[in-house]
Amino acid sequence: MRKRRKERKARRRRRVLGRLIGIPALIYGGLFAVFYYDLDGKLLYYFVEPFMKNHFDRMERRDPHSVPYGQIDDEYM
Amino acid sequence: MKKPDFKNLDIKKLARDFIHGKPHEERRLGDLYIPGTGLYKHREWRGIKDTMYYFNNIWLYNYGNIVMDLFRYSNGNPKVLLQFLKGTWRYRWMGQTYLTVLHWFDRGLEGLRGEALKASAWHYRALVSASLSQIVGMFMRDANIGGDPELRAKTMAHDETVWGGIFYPYKDQMENIPLQMIPYFVTCHCNNHTVLNYIDSIQSLGLPGDPCPMCQAESGLYVEDDMPDFYPAYITTNEACDGSVATSIITDWLAQKPLFAMPQPMQFDDDTVLENCAKEMEGAWRFTEEKLGVEFHWDELVKNLEAQNELMRFEWEKWDVDANTPYYPVNGVAQALYRIFQSQYGERWIWHQVDAKVRKIMEKCVEERIETFPKTRHRVIAWSCAPLYYSNWCTWAYNCWGLNVVINMDSLMFDMEIRTDSYENTLMDMAKYHEMAPMRRNAVGGLHHIFMLWENMERFNCDMVAMYDQLQCKGMQGVVGLFEDEFRARGINAFWVPHALPDKRTVPRSEIRQIINDYMFTVMGEEPLDPTLLDFDDSDSW
Numbered sequence: 001m002r003k004r005r006k007e008r009k010a011r012r013r014r015r016v017l018g019r020l021i022g023i024p025a026l027i028y029g030g031l032f033a034v035f036y037y038d039l040d041g042k043l044l045y046y047f048v049e050p051f052m053k054n055h056f057d058r059m060e061r062r063d064p065h066s067v068p069y070g071q072i073d074d075e076y077m
Numbered sequence: 078m079k080k081p082d083f084k085n086l087d088i089k090k091l092a093r094d095f096i097h098g099k100p101h102e103e104r105r106l107g108d109l110y111i112p113g114t115g116l117y118k119h120r121e122w123r124g125i126k127d128t129m130y131y132f133n134n135i136w137l138y139n140y141g142n143i144v145m146d147l148f149r150y151s152n153g154n155p156k157v158l159l160q161f162l163k164g165t166w167r168y169r170w171m172g173q174t175y176l177t178v179l180h181w182f183d184r185g186l187e188g189l190r191g192e193a194l195k196a197s198a199w200h201y202r203a204l205v206s207a208s209l210s211q212i213v214g215m216f217m218r219d220a221n222i223g224g225d226p227e228l229r230a231k232t233m234a235h236d237e238t239v240w241g242g243i244f245y246p247y248k249d250q251m252e253n254i255p256l257q258m259i260p261y262f263v264t265c266h267c268n269n270h271t272v273l274n275y276i277d278s279i280q281s282l283g284l285p286g287d288p289c290p291m292c293q294a295e296s297g298l299y300v301e302d303d304m305p306d307f308y309p310a311y312i313t314t315n316e317a318c319d320g321s322v323a324t325s326i327i328t329d330w331l332a333q334k335p336l337f338a339m340p341q342p343m344q345f346d347d348d349t350v351l352e353n354c355a356k357e358m359e360g361a362w363r364f365t366e367e368k369l370g371v372e373f374h375w376d377e378l379v380k381n382l383e384a385q386n387e388l389m390r391f392e393w394e395k396w397d398v399d400a401n402t403p404y405y406p407v408n409g410v411a412q413a414l415y416r417i418f419q420s421q422y423g424e425r426w427i428w429h430q431v432d433a434k435v436r437k438i439m440e441k442c443v444e445e446r447i448e449t450f451p452k453t454r455h456r457v458i459a460w461s462c463a464p465l466y467y468s469n470w471c472t473w474a475y476n477c478w479g480l481n482v483v484i485n486m487d488s489l490m491f492d493m494e495i496r497t498d499s500y501e502n503t504l505m506d507m508a509k510y511h512e513m514a515p516m517r518r519n520a521v522g523g524l525h526h527i528f529m530l531w532e533n534m535e536r537f538n539c540d541m542v543a544m545y546d547q548l549q550c551k552g553m554q555g556v557v558g559l560f561e562d563e564f565r566a567r568g569i570n571a572f573w574v575p576h577a578l579p580d581k582r583t584v585p586r587s588e589i590r591q592i593i594n595d596y597m598f599t600v601m602g603e604e605p606l607d608p609t610l611l612d613f614d615d616s617d618s619w
Binding site: 031032035036037038040041042044045048049052053055056061062064067068069 | 114116117118119120132136137166169172173176177179180183268270274282299300301302303330331333619
């Protein structure tokens with residue numbers, strides 16, 4: 001009974017340890033894949049930039065002709 | 078792409094290439110590109126050590142530090158994230174441009190190994206951090222996106238070629254942020270797609286297409302209503318050609334804020350001109366004090382000038398190594414962009430942090446005699462103003478032809494320390510520094526200044542000139558023939574690099590490469606180190 005409990009504890013420890021090492025290793029490996037295959041560049045180039053470009057193209061902008069001309073600045077010399 | 082010959086695989090060589098990276102001549106860097114885009118099928122394998130350095134210390138480190146810098150530059154204010162998102166959504170130059178920043182690193186650092194990779198990447202890190210200081214500064218204050226009015230009230234905006242040092246006496250009471258350095262200048266290097274909108278928008282008002290495209294793009298920012306509202310007043314200059322006086326006129330019209338004009342004199346060797354320039358600087362101080370309610374602090378001025386002098390002294394050490402040894406670890410584009418940004422923007426903590434890192438690397442290279450660019454065939458000096466959309470051409474030129482651009486004109490413009498022993502001496506030196514602005518110091522500041530090329534060519538032991546030809550700069554167009562004559566008379570190997578500063582449509586990058594290729598084949602009679610880089614399509618690249 002005790003032996004089995006000990007074994008269960010050891011297995012749990014191994015599992016926790018495995019997760020502690022494995023999950024960061026997986027994330028690190030995943031990030032390396034993103035880096036190596038330039039997935040960040042591809043995401044930005046094919047999806048993010050066209051989306052943002054459309055957004056900015058559609059944006060309402062001030063008509064520069066509506067701004068009055070002729071502000072006079074003070075002298076400081 | 079060349080298909081691998083599986084039958085005759087050399088396992089030992091494969092292992093060696095995997096561990097140390099391929100020899101220069103076998104890299105075939107041109108095969109890595111996806112045609113048209115400038116994207117990589119995969120990033121370059123530089124050997125285990127350098128690839129992991131790039132991944133950990135450049136790619137991951139810089140993505141992480143971009144986030145950290147947001148908090149650093151807002152003094153830990155959590156609102157910065159919201160402001161950053163709002164700014165990204167509001168301004169094209171932000172939302173469409175700066176997210177691609179790590180590709181800016183990729184383009185500039187292609188093919189680099191070892192200490193050259195490290196030192197050049199540190200320069201890029203400083204550029205990104207200094208850019209973020211301005212981005213955060215603008216967004217935290219911007220009235221268009223709900224920025225803080227109290228911060229805004231203590232901020233002076235200025236043309237990007239007004240030296241940041243003008244505001245040193247007030248650094249403990251206010252912030253100064255250049256108007257166009259981030260919305261215009263850095264965008265062209267990072268992602269040159271967006272600047273074209275601003276050039277087109279000013280032309281939509283009726284401006285003809287032939288003035289300097291820098292002036293056009295800077296004015297276009299206001300026409301497009303894409304300039305953050307982060308300042309109560311601003312200081313302009315004729316940065317440094319008269320074409321850009323028009324930029325100030327249009328800015329004055331559309332910004333509707335108090336303005337002080339502080340010109341850079343055309344002929345700046347005259348002492349009476351210097352005195353007048355000093356008076357104008359004092360005028361700028363009075364303007365700043367009145368508009369922001371700040372006081373002139375002499376100690377603050379001295380403290381910042383001394384810190385800047387320290388940066389200058391290290392730059393001289395770098396130039397000494399660069400000029401006289403093959404151990405200089407900074408490549409052409411990193412050297413150019415770092416120095417122009419640092420000397421123009423003025424004193425900031427990041428320059429000192431990066432200089433300390435680079436000093437260590439450089440000293441190691443000298444002590445251990447590490448040849449950082451071992452395939453150098455020609456030591457090149459790049460003269461006049463560079464194409465902003467292809468500032469990394471020199472990285473390509475080294476990888477393809479072994480052309481090592483060891484120094485460039487813009488690095489050399491602020492070549493002086495500033496005295497801090499008395500008000501009069503300090504004022505005169507500051508005025509002189511202001512006069513030596515980009516484009517004025519050596520380009521459109523008189524023939525004897527533009528001809529300082531010859532002495533700098535000797536100083537840096539160069540045997541070739543890359544002569545930039547900004548097609549829309551009327552000042553520089555006037556001296557093309559004189560240079561041609563001098564090159565012939567002096568027997569100097571020189572090629573022209575035509576461009577239109579930020580506008581890649583006038584002279585595409587591929588055309589610049591073709592001109593250099595033709596020169597190297599026909600005049601120099603040389604063969605490329607990496608033939609896959611001779612011709613490739615990067616027409617829609619960032």
